[in-house]
Amino acid sequence: MDFRIIKRLDHFTIDVNYSFYSGILAVQGESGAGKTTLLNCIAGLALPDAGRISVGEKVVFDHNQDIDVPTRLRALGYLFQNYGLFPNMTVHQNIVYGIKNKEEYKDKKKREELLQYADYIMDTFGIAHLKAKHPTQISGGEKQRAALSRAIVTKPKLLLLDEPFSALDSRTKEIIYQEFAAFKKEFQIPTILITHDTEESKLFADRRILMKDGKIVEEH
Amino acid sequence: MLSPILLSLKIAAIATIFSFLLGVFFAYAINKKNIPGKNVWETFLILPMVLPPSVLGYLLLIAFGKRGPVGGFLLDTFQIQIVFTWVGAVIASCIVSLPLMYQNAKSAFVSLDPIYERAARTLGSSEWKIFRTVVFPLAWPGIISGIVLSFARAIGEFGATLMIAGNIPGRTQTIPTAIYFAVESGNTELANRLVLIMTIFSFLLIFCLNAWLKKKNYIGRQS
Numbered sequence: 092m093d094f095r096i097i098k099r100l101d102h103f104t105i106d107v108n109y110s111f112y113s114g115i116l117a118v119q120g121e122s123g124a125g126k127t128t129l130l131n132c133i134a135g136l137a138l139p140d141a142g143r144i145s146v147g148e149k150v151v152f153d154h155n156q157d158i159d160v161p162t163r164l165r166a167l168g169y170l171f172q173n174y175g176l177f178p179n180m181t182v183h184q185n186i187v188y189g190i191k192n193k194e195e196y197k198d199k200k201k202r203e204e205l206l207q208y209a210d211y212i213m214d215t216f217g218i219a220h221l222k223a224k225h226p227t228q229i230s231g232g233e234k235q236r237a238a239l240s241r242a243i244v245t246k247p248k249l250l251l252l253d254e255p256f257s258a259l260d261s262r263t264k265e266i267i268y269q270e271f272a273a274f275k276k277e278f279q280i281p282t283i284l285i286t287h288d289t290e291e292s293k294l295f296a297d298r299r300i301l302m303k304d305g306k307i308v309e310e311h
Numbered sequence: 312m313l314s315p316i317l318l319s320l321k322i323a324a325i326a327t328i329f330s331f332l333l334g335v336f337f338a339y340a341i342n343k344k345n346i347p348g349k350n351v352w353e354t355f356l357i358l359p360m361v362l363p364p365s366v367l368g369y370l371l372l373i374a375f376g377k378r379g380p381v382g383g384f385l386l387d388t389f390q391i392q393i394v395f396t397w398v399g400a401v402i403a404s405c406i407v408s409l410p411l412m413y414q415n416a417k418s419a420f421v422s423l424d425p426i427y428e429r430a431a432r433t434l435g436s437s438e439w440k441i442f443r444t445v446v447f448p449l450a451w452p453g454i455i456s457g458i459v460l461s462f463a464r465a466i467g468e469f470g471a472t473l474m475i476a477g478n479i480p481g482r483t484q485t486i487p488t489a490i491y492f493a494v495e496s497g498n499t500e501l502a503n504r505l506v507l508i509m510t511i512f513s514f515l516l517i518f519c520l521n522a523w524l525k526k527k528n529y530i531g532r533q534s
Binding site for chain 1 (some may be wrong): 424426427429430431432433434435436437440444445448449
């Protein structure tokens with residue numbers, strides 16, 4: 092994917108130009124460096140003032156050509172910092188929510204395949220037994236797994252992870268780190284990982300960039 | 312005595328359905344979407360709460376009277392008369408209860424964490440589906456409060472109803488107008504009975520709503 096994003100904020104302007112095509116890109120930086128806004132621009136949840144964003148082969152935003160593909164059509168998976176699991180739905184309903192929006196879901200045969208894939212994802216993340224539970228009834232680590240399952244079950248072309256481990260206690264974090272390493276190996280979805288933790292980005296990322304006041308100040 | 316009670320229930324129920332639909336629509340459109348003239352819309356919706364019922368009734372009479380812009384049109388085109396009918400009472404009740412519905416729905420929508428809508432958007436949902444499956448169910452307790460309070464307000468509506476629908480026994484006479492005319496004609500026995508019914512009904516309505524909301528909060532915190 093390629094992104095050239097210019098977005099004016101109150102105290103600085105985000106001005107980032109970067110390309111990557113596989114693996115995990117870690118975007119590091121302190122709070123308020125513009126990391127989440129960058130992610131939101133890529134997802135279409137925030138509108139850049141200028142620039143161009145492409146996901147896979149598809150241009151999803153181009154200021155000059157007046158292209159702004161709505162979020163729902165960008166084929167992204169987004170894991171929010173506080174997970175954003177719908178509290179009015181069970182874990183299973185949360186996970187299949189995105190599947191039901193797919194065109195293929197209308198086809199009976201493909202629907203079965205999609206639902207089987209959802210079951211497979213839930214098994215892989217060890218949350219199959221939580222199917223009928225509501226998000227308020229499960230632990231932080233389980234919420235994280237459920238939210239990640241929900242984000243990847245639609246087979247996104249790009250996965251956006253906003254501080255996915257920050258809300259976890261250190262013991263849970265260790266377990267989730269191992270699972271995440273396995274997940275990276277198995278699913279191989281191009282991923283942008285937002286984090287302020289250097290250890291975390293070294294552990295998972297194939298490439299790392301450091302952001303400060305909206306600009307890339309270091310690349311590894 | 313039964314006729315004004317049944318008529319009040321019918322008028323309040325229909326008025327509440329309309330104020331629910333309008334209140335939820337405007338609360339969502341004004342507070343969640345970028346519609347032009349937000350403040351003007353909102354002021355119009357809240358206005359019936361601060362206007363004296365007589366002013367409201369007079370305005371309705373002008374609008375829906377035989378020679379009024381809406382009333383004249385309805386009469387000429389569809390032979391429908393609004394003034395001095397129960398439909399007029401429904402319109403009056405709907406307008407006075409709308410601010411309560413709107414305010415409750417607005418609070419429910421505004422207090423909702425936008426992360427859920429964002430998450431639904433990233434999962435491929437259309438705006439209508441997000442409203443139907445995420446926003447509305449999560450705002451439901453606040454909307455229920457709005458429905459109950461609107462119903463209570465509609466069933467107690469007096470001033471504007473009297474002006475537009477009058478007090479025709481069996482046709483437009485509601486509990487509040489029946490109480491007023493019973494007192495005026497010295498029939499205190501009927502007035503007492505209706506007052507008692509009205510008070511018990513309103514008490515139960517608010518009591519049940521509070522109990523339900525507390526139960527819902529309790530379960531939420533428990534889990």
